[in-house]
Amino acid sequence: MVVGIHRKTYAKVDLSAIKHNIVVEKKQLANKQNIFAVVKANAYGHGIIEVAKAAHEVGVAGYCVAIIDEALALRKAGLNELILVLGVNPFEYASLMAKNNISATVGDIDFLKKAQVVLSTEKQQLSVHLALDTGMGRIGFRTQKELREAADFIKQHSTEFNFEGIFTHFSTADSGEKVAVDYYEKQIAEFNELISCLEELPEYVHVANSAASIWHKECGGNTIRFGITMYGLNPSSDELSIPSEFKPAISLLSEVAAIKKIKKNDSVGYGKTYTAKEDEWIATIPIGYADGWLRKMQGFKILIADHFCEIVGRVCMDQIMVKVPWKMAVGTTVILIGKKGQKEIRVQDVADQVGTIHYEVTCLISERVPRIY
Structure with a gap:
């Protein structure tokens, strides 16, 4: 598998969070x-x-x-x-x-x-x-x-x-x-x-x-x-609570690769599953189901420039299209999993969208997505 070092889609892994979680676990053990x-x-x-x-x-x-x-x-x-x-x-x-x-x-x-x-x-x-x-x-x-x-x-x-x-x-x-x-x-x-x-x-x-x-x-x-x-993830999803000291270790990020304005009644993506109700700005992000971002993520909202923005049209193998509120600059950071300020997208949120568990979400992030430590 070729690792995608020439595109800015990557998973950021906080090793200090992993070490912290082990220390917390040791303290919990009676x-x-x-x-x-x-x-x-x-x-x-x-x-x-x-x-x-x-x-x-x-x-x-x-x-x-x-x-x-x-x-x-x-x-x-x-x-x-x-x-x-x-x-x-x-x-x-x-x-x-x-x-x-x-x-x-x-x-x-x-x-x-x-x-x-x-x-x-x-x-x-x-x-x-x-x-x-x-x-x-x-x-x-x-x-x-x-x-x-x-x-x-x-x-x-x-x-x-x-x-x-x-x-x-x-x-x-x-x-x-x-x-x-x-x-x-x-x-x-x-x-x-x-x-x-x-x-x-x-x-x-x-x-x-x-x-x-x-x-x-x-x-x-x-x-x-x-x-x-x-x-840093909860074994029971959200059914039971874990100690708040445990910290999630992974984030998934990308950037705006292209931006265009479409007209009312224009469609986006394979199968014509999304049609604009008005003139809209559409950003294209270089991540898709070959990276582990599954097709069921259509309709999910990701963070771009502090705004939760909806994925419109079907997720492609290598790209997704997102409705954004204005003409954003190419290169604008995109958070698919992670936190900025008070706004957060959890691994569990992604799992809930596709009807699975967060174990599967992180395991599915493919090898072509580089891990940055």
Whole structure:
């Protein structure tokens, strides 16, 4: 993907806000738990290497990523803390992960048995975190029998495996609705029941994500997987409140690339979905759905020269058209996400417009939009 360094559309990432949010989280933790900084998916669109280095500066126990390639990128960048790949992988990659000191998520005994042969041949040891499926229905052991078998196998093959961690993932910790709270309580009870069969727990027991660390401090464990709130965003969207100390870290900006006056009854954009009711000034902004600014953003208002201005006509692949109150100068700053004075466009506002969650909004900001730190 070519990064757009020759156009003034970019995401501005405030690394000081990310470091601040980690410090705030540490102060919130009652039992001084460890923090794993979750930097998967290019740090939720914020930039994996830069965010990981910022987290390193304020002290984290490790990082969580989704895929091996993300872990390898962190190692190449010189980060030496624990790195856990949250997704499961084929046993053929056991040697690669061991060689690079990357911790593997394990959710079935078959991986362990096949990986043991590989690791034994290569004379390597792999650190593993056992995933427990307590109700997410995604990956992990579901019964005490399965878990005991895996733990016993690891113990019997301690030359090839280091039992480093155990975890589960909550599916409803970000909601205050009774049905969601009840399900969260069911999951934590299931987790505690499962681990009760183990003679000894590993070094890292991590059950809390950002949501659980804020609203369910009683969930236990000695480590927090700190994800969306590290970026200053609310895990529950607007349903529940988070401490006001957390600061959003990302802004999305561009500029007016062209300006023209159209006449009453003139139309704008593909499909003739907007027709002017009077003579109007139309500004063209160089951002579109190929940048992650989706077609559903038609009708949304963005900030130009301290005015909320409506996107008119369909969002194009590379450009949008916006109705503005006067002939604005080419080069005028445009705020698509961010704040100026008392006026603000939140990531959540964008998510509400397209009917999704803010996680998806930041992850969709494409690679051709440069990140400025």
